[in-house]
Amino acid sequence: MRKYTTELVGTYFLVLTIGLAVTTMNALAPLAIGGILMVMVYAGGHISGAHFNPAVTLAVLIRGRIGRADAGGYLVAQVIGGLAGALTSRLVLHDTKPVELSLSGREIWMALLVEALFTFALAYVVLNVATSRSHPDNSFYGLAIGGTVMVGAVTVGGISGAAFNPAVAIGGATIGLLAWSAIWIHLLAQAIGATLAATAFLALSEDDREHVRHR
Amino acid sequence: MRKYTTELVGTYFLVLTIGLAVTTMNALAPLAIGGILMVMVYAGGHISGAHFNPAVTLAVLIRGRIGRADAGGYLVAQVIGGLAGALTSRLVLHDTKPVELSLSGREIWMALLVEALFTFALAYVVLNVATSRSHPDNSFYGLAIGGTVMVGAVTVGGISGAAFNPAVAIGGATIGLLAWSAIWIHLLAQAIGATLAATAFLALSEDDREHVRHR
Amino acid sequence: MRKYTTELVGTYFLVLTIGLAVTTMNALAPLAIGGILMVMVYAGGHISGAHFNPAVTLAVLIRGRIGRADAGGYLVAQVIGGLAGALTSRLVLHDTKPVELSLSGREIWMALLVEALFTFALAYVVLNVATSRSHPDNSFYGLAIGGTVMVGAVTVGGISGAAFNPAVAIGGATIGLLAWSAIWIHLLAQAIGATLAATAFLALSEDDREHVRHR
Amino acid sequence: MRKYTTELVGTYFLVLTIGLAVTTMNALAPLAIGGILMVMVYAGGHISGAHFNPAVTLAVLIRGRIGRADAGGYLVAQVIGGLAGALTSRLVLHDTKPVELSLSGREIWMALLVEALFTFALAYVVLNVATSRSHPDNSFYGLAIGGTVMVGAVTVGGISGAAFNPAVAIGGATIGLLAWSAIWIHLLAQAIGATLAATAFLALSEDDREHVRHR
Numbered sequence: 001m002r003k004y005t006t007e008l009v010g011t012y013f014l015v016l017t018i019g020l021a022v023t024t025m026n027a028l029a030p031l032a033i034g035g036i037l038m039v040m041v042y043a044g045g046h047i048s049g050a051h052f053n054p055a056v057t058l059a060v061l062i063r064g065r066i067g068r069a070d071a072g073g074y075l076v077a078q079v080i081g082g083l084a085g086a087l088t089s090r091l092v093l094h095d096t097k098p099v100e101l102s103l104s105g106r107e108i109w110m111a112l113l114v115e116a117l118f119t120f121a122l123a124y125v126v127l128n129v130a131t132s133r134s135h136p137d138n139s140f141y142g143l144a145i146g147g148t149v150m151v152g153a154v155t156v157g158g159i160s161g162a163a164f165n166p167a168v169a170i171g172g173a174t175i176g177l178l179a180w181s182a183i184w185i186h187l188l189a190q191a192i193g194a195t196l197a198a199t200a201f202l203a204l205s206e207d208d209r210e211h212v213r214h215r
Numbered sequence: 216m217r218k219y220t221t222e223l224v225g226t227y228f229l230v231l232t233i234g235l236a237v238t239t240m241n242a243l244a245p246l247a248i249g250g251i252l253m254v255m256v257y258a259g260g261h262i263s264g265a266h267f268n269p270a271v272t273l274a275v276l277i278r279g280r281i282g283r284a285d286a287g288g289y290l291v292a293q294v295i296g297g298l299a300g301a302l303t304s305r306l307v308l309h310d311t312k313p314v315e316l317s318l319s320g321r322e323i324w325m326a327l328l329v330e331a332l333f334t335f336a337l338a339y340v341v342l343n344v345a346t347s348r349s350h351p352d353n354s355f356y357g358l359a360i361g362g363t364v365m366v367g368a369v370t371v372g373g374i375s376g377a378a379f380n381p382a383v384a385i386g387g388a389t390i391g392l393l394a395w396s397a398i399w400i401h402l403l404a405q406a407i408g409a410t411l412a413a414t415a416f417l418a419l420s421e422d423d424r425e426h427v428r429h430r
Numbered sequence: 431m432r433k434y435t436t437e438l439v440g441t442y443f444l445v446l447t448i449g450l451a452v453t454t455m456n457a458l459a460p461l462a463i464g465g466i467l468m469v470m471v472y473a474g475g476h477i478s479g480a481h482f483n484p485a486v487t488l489a490v491l492i493r494g495r496i497g498r499a500d501a502g503g504y505l506v507a508q509v510i511g512g513l514a515g516a517l518t519s520r521l522v523l524h525d526t527k528p529v530e531l532s533l534s535g536r537e538i539w540m541a542l543l544v545e546a547l548f549t550f551a552l553a554y555v556v557l558n559v560a561t562s563r564s565h566p567d568n569s570f571y572g573l574a575i576g577g578t579v580m581v582g583a584v585t586v587g588g589i590s591g592a593a594f595n596p597a598v599a600i601g602g603a604t605i606g607l608l609a610w611s612a613i614w615i616h617l618l619a620q621a622i623g624a625t626l627a628a629t630a631f632l633a634l635s636e637d638d639r640e641h642v643r644h645r
Numbered sequence: 646m647r648k649y650t651t652e653l654v655g656t657y658f659l660v661l662t663i664g665l666a667v668t669t670m671n672a673l674a675p676l677a678i679g680g681i682l683m684v685m686v687y688a689g690g691h692i693s694g695a696h697f698n699p700a701v702t703l704a705v706l707i708r709g710r711i712g713r714a715d716a717g718g719y720l721v722a723q724v725i726g727g728l729a730g731a732l733t734s735r736l737v738l739h740d741t742k743p744v745e746l747s748l749s750g751r752e753i754w755m756a757l758l759v760e761a762l763f764t765f766a767l768a769y770v771v772l773n774v775a776t777s778r779s780h781p782d783n784s785f786y787g788l789a790i791g792g793t794v795m796v797g798a799v800t801v802g803g804i805s806g807a808a809f810n811p812a813v814a815i816g817g818a819t820i821g822l823l824a825w826s827a828i829w830i831h832l833l834a835q836a837i838g839a840t841l842a843a844t845a846f847l848a849l850s851e852d853d854r855e856h857v858r859h860r
Contacts, residue, residue, distance in 0.1 A: 020371060026369055028369045034465075042359040043344060046350060092325050110522050114450075125473045139355045144572065148465075148466075154458045217850075220845075231800075235800040236799055239803070243675060246676070250679075255770075258773035261777060261780060262849055307758065357785060461673075543736075551684075558689065562691060571687075581681045634650060
């Protein structure tokens with residue numbers, strides 16, 4: 001329960017920050033979004049591993065560092081946290097109508113592509129900096145994970161909304177930043193990106209792959 | 216006395232930076248504010264623990280890492296440092312009239328809410344990165360603590376003034392950024408946020424809670 | 431093959447990020463570019479050393495930390511990754527025509543100068559933070575390497591395009607940000623800068639030089 | 646000689662970055678300036694201690710970590726590096742006339758005050774993060790030192806030019822960003838700030854003071 005609560009708290013602040021910063025179109029929004037993920041990862045990593053993202057939990061499941069039952073608990077906590085963050089953002093900014101990202105035709109496929117690519121990058125970074133046996137006590141894991149989302153928010157925010165995270169996609173649709181009718185794009189792309197990242201990690205990190213096999 | 220002086224110096228530069236950057240409405244003000252807290256935490260952490268914030272001192276008191284008498288000394292040093300920083304900022308920018316955040320009706324409750332939420336986040340991050348036994352010699356604590364305030368300044372600066380710190384609230388009112396008549400909002404919200412964060416920390420960090428109980 | 435794949439993935443995301451952020455003229459592009467290099471260095475460093483840049487591979491070759499055959503493999507992987515990133519960027523932004531940096535007369539020599547200077551800085555930083563025996567398990571190497579490219583992108587982006595990396599120069603020409611006719615400027619300057627940096631490192635780091643000599 | 650060359654290289658890139666970013670009035674100039682200092686500190690710290698600043702060398706001299714003769718060599722290297730960086734910046738941007746900071750009457754005293762305050766902050770941070778025995782192998786020293794200059798550049802760049810460094814002040818006057826007639830303001834303020842910081846450090850860090858006394 002301590003792990004699930006930590007996941008809920010971190011995802012809550014992630015989606016709250018996205019809601020507040022993106023709805024008001026703050027010029028520094030990508031820094032705030034990458035920043036809140038970074039600080040919540042540093043705060044919660046020692047308790048739950050600090051996923052705050054069902055796509056990351058999926059990648060960690062494939063990589064063999066979390067069990068199926070626990071992954072289900074993480075997913076529920078993340079979605080509840082994300083929804084609560086979205087509702088808080090709407091409550092606070094009830095006078096400000098967010099601009100909903102509108103996608104049609106070719107834009108849909110490009111959104112799918114960049115969501116898959118940056119979800120791959122995020123899960124690939126998480127697995128390498130936070131689950132590899134090469135640098136067990138490093139101090140950079142939160143900076144690397146938050147930094148990846150900052151980069152994605154700057155570069156593809158206008159193309160896909162830059163969610164890279166099903167809890168953020170659901171929260172974003174609740175806030176009104178993404179269309180519910182287009183949420184399949186995010187969920188599909190994120191599942192593909194996370195699965196490919198876990199596959200790539202296991203192929204590239206020989207030692208860690210052995211570890212999974214023999215236990 | 217060394218600890219109190221360190222608290223005074225850190226809080227002085229925090230409020231001075233806020234005064235100079237916010238009064239002149241600098242576009243990078245959130246980075247400067249989070250940045251000065253980060254560097255002062257790295258500089259002063261080994262002497263005083265680097266609170267620079269009565270709300271953080273309250274959370275550390277509840278968590279059991281500082282005594283009541285010492286906490287009182289920290290509070291006095293922080294308020295004096297904050298007032299001195301505010302007066303220096305006014306002296307330097309005496310020709311520039313700051314824009315006072317004006318709150319009425321519903322805005323008051325929203326300011327209370329976001330101040331409590333981000334003070335919770337700040338104290339939750341501080342307790343986890345700087346007082347947990349899970350990562351005793353990490354190098355990320357200042358980045359995480361400063362990063363949390365940067366995120367809050369970006370996201371809720373326009374809603375509550377983004378103080379998350381009674382010494383900053385008093386300094387901000389002295390500078391003219393916040394109204395003295397509304398300072399109860401900040402002090403109340405910050406006390407609530409810090410208390411909840413300490414409670415959450417003790418509930419979520421089983422090992423550290425035992426440590427408090429049995430000593 | 432694991433090393434080459436890691437180099438390909440990192441260079442792919444570096445050039446993809448440059449293509450997306452610079453073509454759309456994003457105000458935070460330098461932070462995204464330095465940021466993606468930082469996170470890919472943290473993710474891939476433990477596998478390949480995380481060069482993502484033939485100029486860095488050249489400097490590491492002169493410094494004696496990689497063999498000639500392996501360096502050739504790195505180069506091929508980096509160029510393929512860069513080209514793939516460039517093509518992905520063009521695919522995603524096919525409606526947005528990038529602004530090609532145009533150089534003539536004196537501008538050519540200034541571009542050559544600043545590319546050589548910042549490629550020197552980048553390779554000098556890489557060799558000192560990632561290959562010196564003075565701080566073997568530091569957590570700052572990715573921040574320092576990504577930070578150097580961020581600084582170069584801010585300061586000389588308008589003068590030379592701020593590539594500091596042959597794979598980025600080739601990718602940038604593929605995207606349409608740099609002219610193919612001017613690519614010799616980048617390749618020549620980057621070779622000079624990397625060679626001088628390796629020479630300076632060996633001269634300045636006595637211990638590490640001995641290490642190269644006697645093995 | 647290795648130490649002096651390292652000081653020259655670091656100060657060269659610091660002043661070159663300031664010249665290029667400030668002359669062109671880049672919106673992200675404070676991040677580039679703090680960033681180049683950060684990366685040069687990480688690159689050169691293990692060789693020379695990475696002062697790149699006569700005011701820092703003065704503080705380290707008072708603190709007892711460098712000898713008088715060596716400090717003189719550092720000063721010469723820093724000024725030569727700064728002048729070379731300034732001349733390179735002028736060469737590259739010879740068509741762009743920089744805006745010279747103009748100070749008169751009350752402004753002079755306010756510039757003196759903020760230069761002394763932020764030079765104090767810089768030297769106080771350097772002494773605590775890079776010369777204290779409390780955290781000998783930390784990975785944050787470059788981030789803290791570069792971060793302090795970033796904060797100062799954001800907050801007081803328009804008041805004093807934000808040099809905090811005699812080599813930068815001389816370089817800035819060479820570039821045309823500061824008036825030669827006002828350079829005494831910077832040199833005086835920086836000497837005061839550095840001296841006070843070293844005094845404060847020795848008073849606040851009991852263990853380190855003993856270390857100075859008894860050797």
